[in-house]
Amino acid sequence: MNYKRLESIAKAMTDASSFSCTKRCHHYSFVIYKKRILAVGLNKQKTHPTNLKNRKISTRTGEDFSEFKHICSEFSAITKLKKLTNIDTKKCVLINLRYDRNKKIALAKPCMSCQSLLNTYTFKKVLWTNNTGVYCE
Numbered sequence: 203m204n205y206k207r208l209e210s211i212a213k214a215m216t217d218a219s220s221f222s223c224t225k226r227c228h229h230y231s232f233v234i235y236k237k238r239i240l241a242v243g244l245n246k247q248k249t250h251p252t253n254l255k256n257r258k259i260s261t262r263t264g265e266d267f268s269e270f271k272h273i274c275s276e277f278s279a280i281t282k283l284k285k286l287t288n289i290d291t292k293k294c295v296l297i298n299l300r301y302d303r304n305k306k307i308a309l310a311k312p313c314m315s316c317q318s319l320l321n322t323y324t325f326k327k328v329l330w331t332n333n334t335g336v337y338c339e
Contacts, residue, residue, distance in 0.1 A: 205297075205337060208232055209299060209307070211232075211242075212230040213301070213305070215242075215244070216228050216301060227245075227303065227308060228301045229244060229298065229299070229310060230243070230299045230301075231243040231278065231296060231298050232297045232299075233279050233280070233282075233283050233291075233294050233295075233296055234294060234295040235289055235293060235294045240283055240286065240287060241279045241280075241282040241283040241286060242282070243274075243275040243276060243277065243279025243281075243282060244275050244278060245278070275298065276296065276319060277316065280319065280323060291324060291325050292324050292325070292326055294325055295325060295326055295327045295328075295329065296320065296325045296328045297328075297329045297330070297337070298310040298311070298328075298329065298331065299330075299331055300331060307333075307334075307335040308331070308333055309330075309331065309332055309333050310330040312328070327339060
């Protein structure tokens, strides 16, 4: 997979006005099937009834973010995928990118809530960026 292409798409989706003080960072999730992008999800400050059932807990600090009402990019990408196609997620790859306020690549490891969601849908592979821009599995 051409990761630079995904990074350029994510940067193109983010304009200067969306890097405001209200949003700390931007997460993007790409669902890839046979080198084709099927769905792109991004974190939003809205909510979804299904997503309200999942507690948001940071994998790094263990901090509980349940009081914040937002949709994670992984959840957004999976719901878009399920609306658009019936391709099994076991044949797809999910790639997470995260840009901080300075438009630098940052750690994009899924939170505990999203990890349980990803275990439910069982992707072929799940990749995310670390703080240096290297893709981890």
